[in-house]
Amino acid sequence: MADSTTSRVSYTLDSTLDSVNKIEQTAEQYAQRAGFDEEAIPYIAMAVREAAVNAVLHGNAYDMGKHITASFETTSNDLVIRITDQGPGLDPSTLPDPLAPENILRGSGRGIFLIRSFMDEVNFRKLHPGTELTLIKHRTPAKSGT
Amino acid sequence: MSMKVSTRQVDGVTILDLSGRITLGEGSVTVRDTVRDLLAKGQKQILLNLADINYIDSSGIGELVSAFTTVKNAGGELKLLNLTKKVQDLLQITKLYTVFDVRDDEATAVSSFTK
Numbered sequence: 001m002a003d004s005t006t007s008r009v010s011y012t013l014d015s016t017l018d019s020v021n022k023i024e025q026t027a028e029q030y031a032q033r034a035g036f037d038e039e040a041i042p043y044i045a046m047a048v049r050e051a052a053v054n055a056v057l058h059g060n061a062y063d064m065g066k067h068i069t070a071s072f073e074t075t076s077n078d079l080v081i082r083i084t085d086q087g088p089g090l091d092p093s094t095l096p097d098p099l100a101p102e103n104i105l106r107g108s109g110r111g112i113f114l115i116r117s118f119m120d121e122v123n124f125r126k127l128h129p130g131t132e133l134t135l136i137k138h139r140t141p142a143k144s145g146t
Numbered sequence: 147m148s149m150k151v152s153t154r155q156v157d158g159v160t161i162l163d164l165s166g167r168i169t170l171g172e173g174s175v176t177v178r179d180t181v182r183d184l185l186a187k188g189q190k191q192i193l194l195n196l197a198d199i200n201y202i203d204s205s206g207i208g209e210l211v212s213a214f215t216t217v218k219n220a221g222g223e224l225k226l227l228n229l230t231k232k233v234q235d236l237l238q239i240t241k242l243y244t245v246f247d248v249r250d251d252e253a254t255a256v257s258s259f260t261k
Contacts, residue, residue, distance in 0.1 A: 017171040042201070042232065050204055053170055099241050107212035110204040110240055117239055 007033070010071040015060035015085075023070045024049040027081060030072045034079045034139055044079070044137055047118040050111040051083040051133045059085025059131060078120075079137045086130040149173030149199075151180055159256045160189045161227075165198035168206030173199075177206075181213045181224070190222025191259045195252070197228035207240060214246060223247070227255050 011026070013019035027048035031041045052070065060066040066086040073080040096103050098110045116122050121136035149166035162180060167173055177194075184192060194210070202210075210226070217224040225247040229237070237243040249255035 020170070046201075046203060049169075053203070053205070057170070104241060104245060105211055105215055107208040107215075108205070110207055113240070114204050114236075 008073040012067050012069050015056045015062050015066055015068060020052040020056055023052040026072060034074045043118040047115045047135055048081050050115050051135060054111055055083050055085035059087030077139060081135045082132055084130055084132045089126050090131040092124050149176050151176055156256050159191045159193050159259050160184055161193045161195055163195045167201040168199055169203045170205035174205045174209040177209045177213055185220050190220055192217055192224045193227050193255055195227045196233055199233060202233055223259055225249055225255055
């Protein structure tokens, strides 16, 4: 097993819910190794799960001819997770605000909002084709040297 | 990983005891199908006991909202019982905590339904 302060791993996976579960479990393991506490880990894992669901469901639309990738990197300061899909591309500025009164009772549309709620930084990058979503959680200063 | 549901009746209210996870492709479909079946049978006063739900994602939250509006549109009531801290936090973050009628005592919850 690599040193938790510098480790990085990448997976290329099918567009399935099994892949989503695998990515979620891996995120949980990386968050543990990065020194996040019991309170924070489930929310990090949830944010990563939401990103993976987005890639499989909205990006690749369960197309078995398309893949998603997930990379996990622990630096001295951050836990960095990147999820990519091969879909039509996501423009985050077009997403409706799930907290707006007219959207509050919608049955969907909260995934990106939850990701932003639980992570410190969330960046979108357009690929050709697809989207790369980068999720960053800062490691606490006390744990960063472990 | 999956969700389990058992159903019981108390004073005309259908209580669904849910356990496990409500997520895309797992519990969310079960919640939808169970509520739909109850409405088809005319059981419109529904209390979701979430005491043993240890995880819910955005799809699960969406499913609870859809169940709430579906039951309401059918002339019934759907309330939530015994939220874990995690689920409660999620409903607070998404501003849904005040949309739902959330209870922490079963007897009081049952008696709160319109008779």
